[in-house]
Amino acid sequence: MDERTREYLRGRFGDYYRRSGIEGPPAANEREWGHIPFTAGSGTTMVRHQSWLDVAGGGSLVDFLAREQPRHVYHSAGRYRDPGASRMSEKGWRAADLVFDLDADHLPGVDPEATSYADMLRECKNALLDLLDFLEGDFGFEDLDVVFSGGRGYHVHVRDEGVLELGRDQRDEIVEYVRGPDIEFADVVDTEAVAGMGLKNPAQKRTLPTDGGWGARVHRRLMDLVDEIRDLPEEEALERLREFPRVGEGKAGAIRRAASDNYDELAAGNLDVHPAVVSVAKILFERALDEDGAPIDEPVTTDINRLIRLPGSLHGGSGLVVTPIERDALDDFDPLADAIPEQFRGHEIRVAVTDPGPTEFDGDTFTVAEGERSVQEALGVFLMARGRARKVAE
Structure with missing residues (x-):
């Protein structure tokens, strides 16, 4: 990502956060916080071991996000006595949400090289419905949040009282059951x-x-x-x-x-x-x-210290919102339309498309041609965040 593109996205992410109203998860003050800034070069740097005091002590979470303009934002599934401690052994683990992660490009039968991004996300929603069948039907969990990750799939956060203090081995048993147990x-x-x-x-x-x-x-x-x-x-x-x-x-x-x-x-x-x-x-x-098993990402569920994306934040690899979804709205949810930030709608920008080809976005399917052109900003942000375009002067 070149400097012009990076600075444009960073600024627009900051504009989004200033109007976002994000409040954070339950027990936000007991969680570790982390973020990845827009840094130069191909690598990324994770800023972590931050407490709620670090990210919201000077005002609010929104203030912090608008000031830092991060590319990705995370909070821990775990809850700690001292979440800002620099060593995991010093944090004092108390409990952890039970978190499930489904990635579209890791699903059985899905070839990321041959399957479009939109089709992978559709397959991933089918896998999500299978997962919820286990969590609600077999386990009877009631306190759970479903979230589009903003990128490749979906997260489910379970916060029923009975799961918060489960250890790694007990969570591994749940994983085995959900993925397909070794039974006769x-x-x-x-x-x-x-x-x-x-x-x-x-x-x-x-x-x-x-x-x-x-x-x-x-x-x-x-x-x-x-x-x-x-x-x-x-x-x-x-x-x-x-x-x-x-x-x-x-x-x-x-x-x-x-x-x-x-x-x-x-x-x-x-x-x-x-x-x-x-x-x-x-x-x-x-x-x-x-x-019939749900192809969840096993390490996410068994890791009691895992960092997971903050609902309401922006995904730096797509420009889409990490979107909480009401359970009764899940069937109709279209991530490539419903997760588009409203702040990025309504006007055009100029970009240079470097990776042309078929694209499905905002309820429409079309082919993006190579070269400089004006596009709706939401599409431009999407293409730039995914490495398919760069920003050019207006």
Whole structure:
């Protein structure tokens, strides 16, 4: 980034902060604060081990941000007795939010070289919804904030009282569960002895739970299959079932009959309507483990001292706002439109585009051509922050 571009962005970031009204997270005075300034050259310098007194003692957080005009701003997930101490061992750790990070370019099946930025962010929101299914459905967390990171993905901050004092090992167990645990099929099936039919030894009744957990995920997949084959003509249903490994004509016919004759039992989770159903459920279990986990960045969650982006701040690699999102607004949230700072709308600037190509921004898709041109400032800031353009004289 050349000097003209750097100074332009630095000044406009400062203008944004002067009108931002950012207040900081809960227990802001117990957290470590850090920021990365707009420095010359390709490297970055992190200024950290700052306390709330350092960043807001002379006025307010907004005053500090408007004065420093930082490129990136962070606060710690951890809470400390002395957050400004220069050594971690001297800070006096007290508690930490449980933080989850999803990065679009780290998702399974996403190739950053072949997938557009906008498409990666769409995939990342799908992964976020999977993560929230775990956090709200399986764990029952209620005090959580969802935040667009301003760059590659999303953060979730969990602050339920029961998680704040969890150590690294306990957080690692949560990570393993969310990403896809190392478990067997028998671990997700409820088994009970059932006497009857005059048998000397009782039979075993196997049931998938329907009210949460990995077992319920397998059950949802099973019922999706059952509903699918019930709606298909017989030959198509049998052909669909034969797509499963080790399911031939006989097993396919048995599963199809069970889907019709034993639908209510299957809906209740009962697998022992026929052995063939159990076989398919085991396959669906393996697929669930492979496909249903949330691909979170493990070190972020297990690190009780982690620095995380400040909601409401600007991301120096995009010029977008690190945006808190209300839970009921998440489905409609478009990061490349809804995270654009309002201060950067309404007027044009001149930039020299150095990395031309397709661009999706502010609800529109277009191709940015190389060379000097006038563009809406929001787009210009986006392109400059991402290294695709530089500022030129007006």
